[in-house]
Amino acid sequence: MKTFNWATLGCGVIANELAQAMQSRGQKLYSVANRTHEKAVAFAEKYGIEKVYNSIDELFEDENVDIIYISTPHNTHISYLRKALKAKKHVLCEKSITLNSEELEEAIKLANENNVVLAEAMTIYHMPIYKALNEKIQSGDLGELRLLQMNFGSYKEYNMKNRFFNRNLAGGAMLDIGVYALSFVRWFMTSCPNEVLSQVKYAQTGVDEQASILLKNKEEEMASVILSLHAKQPKRGTIAFDKGYVEIFEYPRGQKAVITYTDDGHTETVSEGETKNSLLYEVEDMEQTVAGNADLMHLDFTRDVMKIMTDIRKEWGMTYPEEE
Known part of the structure; x- marks a missing residue:
């Protein structure tokens, strides 16, 4: 199976667990983006991640990114989902995936239109x-x-x-x-x-x-x-x-x-x-x-x-x- 380039949007507890999960299979996250650039730099140094974006929008523009894991506060999810899905990125989004059904239906429509996978990171x-x-x-x-x-x-x-x-x-x-x-x-x-x-x-x-x-x-x-x-x-x-x-x-x-x-x-x-x-x-x-x-x-x-x-x-x- 192809090796996918994963990017994390967010540097909190879940992002750390994601980076550790990648390490456990002998891989690293491809890149990291965060609202606070200094935190993204520190996160990248901690896990040996080579690419840090100066702005979050650069993440969506990076043609080498295959899958984005979004772990920001859930009231920010829909704005990032819109950009990621329109950029034809597969997205695994932390729960709750959106604030409400209307936002989720919009995201599902965008995923279908751009032929990408949208999913919620629900451990169960x-x-x-x-x-x-x-x-x-x-x-x-x-x-x-x-x-x-x-x-x-x-x-x-x-x-x-x-x-x-x-x-x-x-x-x-x-x-x-x-x-x-x-x-x-x-x-x-x-x-x-x-x-x-x-x-x-x-x-x-x-x-x-x-x-x-x-x-x-x-x-x-x-x-x-x-x-x-x-x-x-x-x-x-x-x-x-x-x-x-x-x-x-x-x-x-x-x-x-x-x-x-x-x-x-x-x-x-x-x-x-x-x-x-x-x-x-x-x-x-x-x-x-x-x-x-x-x-x-x-x-x-x-x-x-x-x-x-x-x-x-x-x-x-x-x-x-x-x-x-």
């Missing part, structure tokens, strides 16, 4: 444990899916200037952690939920600090999701079937699940992949998709999840400055 779709669980489910050993229960709570200090609570940086639980929980739900549900109920508790800045969500699809599979940015919860997912239930902890980058069978209570442990390689799995699936070997990026699920989040926020009446 690429961790081997989820592919292994799908095989187990498809075998019929667990019977029909009935219920999913999802928890994701982190404790962030009430610093209303940080990105978690900052409305000008599209803060809030839904787009930051809710996207993981809803992506988990969508991965296992037979079809997209078409009935959704929710509650919200706001932070002082007007973003969603806490939320509870109930979902049901046409197959009458049901899910509950509890989110918080100011109350720690275990990152736990439970999937209940006729013949047993599955528990998975630290599910955004999970590597082990425990199945308990209903008839006699015996358990089975399924282990696949490693948490530390989560970015590597994304990179590999993206490259396979760009190469045309398989479509492994699940943009259809991303689309469904974004619609759920957009519809919920519309029901709440919660918007960001870019949407007003």
Whole structure:
């Protein structure tokens, strides 16, 4: 398979993990761009990256770039997606891929028009444990899916200037952690939920600090999701079937699940992949998709999840400055 030139737009935590993932396979990122040029230079020196752009626009103009990983704040994504996709670059974009469905549909249209791959960097779709669980489910050993229960709570200090609570940086639980929980739900549900109920508790800045969500699809599979940015919860997912239930902890980058069978209570442990390689799995699936070997990026699920989040926020009446 062809060796692709990857560029990172952004120099934060995820960009560092991306650079380390490339190193683990004996490669380096081709180039780096960042709003603050000095940070891009320091990042390049750290990882031996040869090319640093003086401006972000130079990245999109570089004909040698194949794939761009965007890891800037998510309210900036659509402006960069427009430029990258029009420049015929494949894009792997950090979650949440856009602010809302309208932006995502615009980006998908541009990707289709320019014949490039657009995908969200959602770890759940690429961790081997989820592919292994799908095989187990498809075998019929667990019977029909009935219920999913999802928890994701982190404790962030009430610093209303940080990105978690900052409305000008599209803060809030839904787009930051809710996207993981809803992506988990969508991965296992037979079809997209078409009935959704929710509650919200706001932070002082007007973003969603806490939320509870109930979902049901046409197959009458049901899910509950509890989110918080100011109350720690275990990152736990439970999937209940006729013949047993599955528990998975630290599910955004999970590597082990425990199945308990209903008839006699015996358990089975399924282990696949490693948490530390989560970015590597994304990179590999993206490259396979760009190469045309398989479509492994699940943009259809991303689309469904974004619609759920957009519809919920519309029901709440919660918007960001870019949407007003």
